[in-house]
Amino acid sequence: MDDSLRAPAETAVEQCLNLQSDESCAVVTDDERLPIGEALYDVAAGITDDAVLLRYPPGEQHGAEPPAPVAAAMADADVVLAPTTKSVSHTSARSAATEAGARAATLPGITEPVFRTGLDADYESIAEHCRAVLDQVGDADEVRVTSPQGTDITFEPRGREWRLDTGIVHEPGDFSNLPAGEVFVSPATADGRFVVDGTMMPYGKLEDRELAFEVEDGQVTEVSDDGVREEIEGAAEEVGDAAYNLAELGIGTNVAVDELVGSVLLDEKAAGTVHIAIGDDHAIGGDTEAPIHLDGILREPTVYADGEVVDLPQDER
Secondary structure (H helix, E strand, C coil): CCHHHHHHHHHHHHHHCCCCCCCCEEEEEECCCHHHHHHHHHHHHCCCCCEEEEEECCCCCCCCCCCHHHHHHHHCCCEEEEEECCCCCCCHHHHHHHHCCCEEEEEECCCHHHHHHHCCCCHHHHHHHHHHHHHHHCCCCCEEEECCCCCEEEEECCCCCCEEECCCCCCCCCEEECCCCEEEECCCEEEEEEEECCEECCCEECCCCCEEEEEECCEEEEECCHHHHHHHHHHHHHHHHHHHEEEEEEEECECCCCCCCCCHHHHCCECCCEEEEEECCHHHCCCCCCCCEEEEEECCCEEEECCEECCCCCCCC
């Protein structure tokens, strides 16, 4: 095992998931993320005799279901850690596991550099920032986001619950991404325009382009970029209009992330940023199932909750 992966693996298994000696742990990985999977498994196996490492070929796209034997192992474990090339966060397998009582953390698209740096954080502090943001937005009927790049979009949760991604996954059924740090909601509807100037697939970090989206009644109606449009259209061939669903509004709270690196997993957590996602939301409080969940990160947002400016966390480095 790469020794440099040991410390972040210990943070994930011990601080974030709080794995105990009498618990079972399933580490789910794929061929391209095997070193991270092995590091997590080695730490877990040092705590409990009931640990297993499951490896399969990378999924074709984010949100694709893992093989049935992997899903079964996830549902039967006390703790699930999933460093994978394509995200399993928004899958029925992950939902079934947490509904069965597993504590789960997914690490979609994780790379070794992001694993090393993104887990170098005080997750108790991040949890405090999450709660501070939730206090400002949790009861709002309307949340508006603007940016100098031309974003002006309004979201209505309409009773859908805001959720915290703190990285502290200690209770049965808890779920988080790692690296963690966001407050998010699957809005019932949204209207307006948003412009992504930070990070979005298939490009990674956006150095010289901005991606614009028009939204009406909770559906994306126009996409300025051919590459993103093709990804959505590909999913739409399978599920129709569900692929155009405005799935998520998220606010980054990880004050240890001081710059965008081109990894959606890490960049969407950066304190002071906002991310808006298209596609699947059934695993985060919505009712739309789709084989994609595309997050776009805005670097310079202003957020209003019922007209009041929200105080966003800022990096501490």
